[in-house]
Amino acid sequence: QTWAYHVKAGASQPWYSPITLKVNWLNNGKELKNFVDKNGKLRSRPQNLQYYFRPGFSWTLRAVRFIPYLIPSGCIPSVSRYMAFPRQGNELEAMIISASRVASAYLRFYGEFWQRPKYLVETLKSLPWPKFDREQQGYFINQILADIQRRRKAYQNFEPFHEFVLPVLIKDFSDKGHALAYDPSTLIGEEAERWVSEAYGFNKQSSRRIERDLNEAIAFKFGNDSGDSTDNDEGNSQEKDYVIDKSEYSTYETSISYVLGCSFGRWDICYATGEKILPELPDPFAPLPTCPPGMLQNTQNLPAELQDVPVDYPLRITWPGVLTNDKGHHEDIARRIREALLVIWGENAESIEAEACQILGVDSFRAYFQKPNLFFADHLKRYSKSRRQAPIYWPLSTVSGSYTLWLYYHRINDQILFTCVNDFVDPKLKQVAEDSARLRQKSARSSGEENQLERLVDFESELKDFRAELLRVAAFWKPNLNDGVQITAAPLWRLFKHRPWQKRLRTAWEKLETGEYDWAHLAYSIWPDRVSKKCKTDKSFAIAHDLEHLYQEAKTDKPPKRSVKKSGQAELNLDLSD
Numbered sequence: 001q002t003w004a005y006h007v008k009a010g011a012s013q014p015w016y017s018p019i020t021l022k023v024n025w026l027n028n029g030k031e032l033k034n035f036v037d038k039n040g041k042l043r044s045r046p047q048n049l050q051y052y053f054r055p056g057f058s059w060t061l062r063a064v065r066f067i068p069y070l071i072p073s074g075c076i077p078s079v080s081r082y083m084a085f086p087r088q089g090n091e092l093e094a095m096i097i098s099a100s101r102v103a104s105a106y107l108r109f110y111g112e113f114w115q116r117p118k119y120l121v122e123t124l125k126s127l128p129w130p131k132f133d134r135e136q137q138g139y140f141i142n143q144i145l146a147d148i149q150r151r152r153k154a155y156q157n158f159e160p161f162h163e164f165v166l167p168v169l170i171k172d173f174s175d176k177g178h179a180l181a182y183d184p185s186t187l188i189g190e191e192a193e194r195w196v197s198e199a200y201g202f203n204k205q206s207s208r209r210i211e212r213d214l215n216e217a218i219a220f221k222f223g224n225d226s227g228d229s230t231d232n233d234e235g236n237s238q239e240k241d242y243v244i245d246k247s248e249y250s251t252y253e254t255s256i257s258y259v260l261g262c263s264f265g266r267w268d269i270c271y272a273t274g275e276k277i278l279p280e281l282p283d284p285f286a287p288l289p290t291c292p293p294g295m296l297q298n299t300q301n302l303p304a305e306l307q308d309v310p311v312d313y314p315l316r317i318t319w320p321g322v323l324t325n326d327k328g329h330h331e332d333i334a335r336r337i338r339e340a341l342l343v344i345w346g347e348n349a350e351s352i353e354a355e356a357c358q359i360l361g362v363d364s365f366r367a368y369f370q371k372p373n374l375f376f377a378d379h380l381k382r383y384s385k386s387r388r389q390a391p392i393y394w395p396l397s398t399v400s401g402s403y404t405l406w407l408y409y410h411r412i413n414d415q416i417l418f419t420c421v422n423d424f425v426d427p428k429l430k431q432v433a434e435d436s437a438r439l440r441q442k443s444a445r446s447s448g449e450e451n452q453l454e455r456l457v458d459f460e461s462e463l464k465d466f467r468a469e470l471l472r473v474a475a476f477w478k479p480n481l482n483d484g485v486q487i488t489a490a491p492l493w494r495l496f497k498h499r500p501w502q503k504r505l506r507t508a509w510e511k512l513e514t515g516e517y518d519w520a521h522l523a524y525s526i527w528p529d530r531v532s533k534k535c536k537t538d539k540s541f542a543i544a545h546d547l548e549h550l551y552q553e554a555k556t557d558k559p560p561k562r563s564v565k566k567s568g569q570a571e572l573n574l575d576l577s578d
Helices: 026-033 091-098 102-107 121-125 134-154 189-201 204-223 252-264 335-360 363-368 377-380 415-442 447-474 485-495 499-514 523-527 528-535 539-544
Strands: 003-007 020-026 054-061 067-072 075-078 083-086 322-324 393-397 405-407 567-570
Touching: 003 054, 020 026, 026 539, 054 091, 067 091, 083 091, 091 102, 091 134, 102 189, 102 204, 121 567, 134 189, 189 204, 252 335, 252 377, 322 335, 335 363, 363 377, 363 405, 377 393, 393 485, 405 415, 415 447, 447 485, 485 499, 485 523, 499 523, 523 528, 528 539
Parallel strands: 003 075, 083 567
Antiparallel strands: 003 020, 054 067, 054 083, 322 405, 393 405
């Protein structure tokens, strides 16, 4: 496989935490295994390969209590996110036992600090594992599976996550208002807590003492305003943010983002209309699918293409991947949003639009998409996590922002900028030139017509500059989506009007120019001689560009030094059967 799911970070969420990263594992991770620095020293050595792609569970490294969450098969663990691998069939029981108060007390006591514990692999391996009868095991499994199912369904409302199907305003998949909330004083319920305490040999008095001590620790942690609950180096998120606020997703911003994706063919609008019934969630430890369930897919469960969609599909799809903010154009973005709203809400679409614009504080959808601090700012935030920013809808604009083309990242190729010029900019330029010529031919123009002519002349000049910049970049731009969003978009930085995003892209472009990102396919397509020269001494670059024949092994008499690190993974050889 080329890209594998990567377990790198996770919020303080019990039982289930969405996986949002992938890692290049082409040719069994050949490129990663040969990453070297400028001196030729090997800087990467994947560890514990025997655990790769196995199901298990991970946990929040620093938290008020031990908070496990499952990891499906098909994933690659990381050094910053510890994992455990119980015997097959014992995963759920191991998770629920380790989440008990007794286990948390044990792990806190043997952690680095009582008030701010660190749950290490070796500590978890030392935890005694009691046995339970079949009735108790069944109770454990049913309870945890129900909670996992509840959480997975809740994430089906969150567009950035792999589980996404529909926004909340169209269909709420959760059975409660805050489906991701939990009580930190008990993760497994009082009945299960009692059984675990008895299995460990604790009486009622001892169990109450453990409960009281844990509640005191919880009160201390959540009452402390020091902000000392974040450990970015170890991939943790702030504990005070352990609940994703569902109200942030119950907005018209999420619905507009969704219908725009439907217009581009990213999401399947038939789930919103009820024409398709969502399939049952697969086994939680099964490999994650390639596409989110709400994506428009073909019969192989891959992103659909033109030939995969029936002729009676309820919404026209913009397959070239380009929309514009040009009123009257058949690919006008405001028009396409209205078409999608009409498919979903029918005769109520007009009132939905009016209410949405009122709540968003704009007079029209056109204004909402035209101002960079509105839709695009929300979209950028929605598709950002930590330091990674990856917006998939790109607004390329003239200097004043009066004319914008929206590109869908997953349809980008080396011809799309020519499509922008030929199918959008040139026809618009022709229209503007004709309008200004008609006004010039009038012998007596009113003051209003003079102002209109001036605007047309300025607009024509902007469009010509816009056209020239698109063609300038198109002459050398060979996008490869495996480079990632920021590097792929970097040559277009002048055409983005959102200042922070433009600044980030400009920095990326400068690093491309200076050779800092010569591992990227885009760098090789622009500066092949420079990159080829580096491939002679950098094996990872040579592998990345399929130029391994250029690599020349450096001669050395000293064997390479390899640091030894403790394993971030543990195999739990426990058998919980009676």
